[in-house]
Amino acid sequence: MTSPALVPHIADVVAVTDCLIDWGPHQMPIDGRSHNRGRLLFKGEDGLPEAGLWRSTPGSWRLILPADELCYFVSGRARYTADDGEVVEAGPGTLAHFKEGWRGRVEVFEDILVTYMLTAGGPRAATPVVRDPAGLALDDWGAAQTLDGRAAGTRGLVISREADGRAESGLWECDAARRAVTFPREEFVHILAGSAVYTQEDGAALTLPAGSIAFFPAGWTGICETRAVTRKIYMNR
Missing domain, CATH: 2.60.120.10 (Jelly Rolls)
Structure with a gap:
């Protein structure tokens, strides 16, 4: 962990x-x-x-x-x-x-x-x-699988991605939701709007408000809670 x-x-x-x-x-x-x-x-x-x-x-x-x-x-x-x-x-x-x-x-x-x-x-x-990635209209990426069963939509845009998936970058947005998440690859994020709280099974939590950046290692697993519509820039490899 x-x-x-x-x-x-x-x-x-x-x-x-x-x-x-x-x-x-x-x-x-x-x-x-x-x-x-x-x-x-x-x-x-x-x-x-x-x-x-x-x-x-x-x-x-x-x-x-x-x-x-x-x-x-x-x-x-x-x-x-x-x-x-x-x-x-x-x-x-x-x-x-x-x-x-x-x-x-x-x-x-x-x-x-x-x-x-x-x-x-x-x-x-x-x-x-x-x-203006903070204000750009994004594509519908479907409903998020939430832990409490509440409806939450996701939206996004892939900016660039190699054929084998390397160097993928884009924008991602989610409504207020509490979700189980795993980062399968190393990922850089910049939160543009809203905020996200990432919590592990041991209860340790990391809060990322708008204007913050983070680098998640491959395999990070836990719960992500967005209490309002949250949008991020991302790049993974």
């Missing part, structure tokens, strides 16, 4: 921005001004997956992604210009799934604060981008 203490999480990503760790300058600077700070939630022994919170000051650098990276821009403004001409304008509320092998230039115009996960994925011609 995995203790909630072993589920890395940050309850309020905005509140911790003044106490992030210095990650130094970018590896391939163009103008040399940008500086990184952040906090890791999880990093695998071979470097992947990696999930956490990242902040960068204005400036520009060249970026070559060795893996898929899901980025949710909490604040700030940036532009990602790929070598093939694709342009992704990122501002508050932008959710982008940059695919493995993405190459180009990043320009930050205002300090960006980003929650992210990196994992092995695959190439794609265009970058999947969602604007």
Whole structure:
């Protein structure tokens, strides 16, 4: 059984921005001004997956992604210009799934604060981008199986997924419900609205309010209670 203490999480990503760790300058600077700070939630022994919170000051650098990276821009403004001409304008509320092998230039115009996960994925011609994921209408994913038998609907949207299921990202929403849950794969979540309480058989509980992020290990099992409509960004592998 995995203790909630072993589920890395940050309850309020905005509140911790003044106490992030210095990650130094970018590896391939163009103008040399940008500086990184952040906090890791999880990093695998071979470097992947990696999930956490990242902040960068204005400036520009060249970026070559060795893996898929899901980025949710909490604040700030940036532009990602790929070598093939694709342009992704990122501002508050932008959710982008940059695919493995993405190459180009990043320009930050205002300090960006980003929650992210990196994992092995695959190439794609265009970058999947969602604007305003908190307000986007989602597809009906059917009724949730609740512990008390009450009706609760779920909705969602898959943003990107490899043919073998790797690097799946998307949005998921559930009405108020109390459900038995198991995470079959490692999963990063960012709660956009509502809140979720994850409780194990030993009674230990982890509360994730709106604005929080967490990284669940594969095999985590317990009860999830959403006391209002709750929406999250997710990525698993």
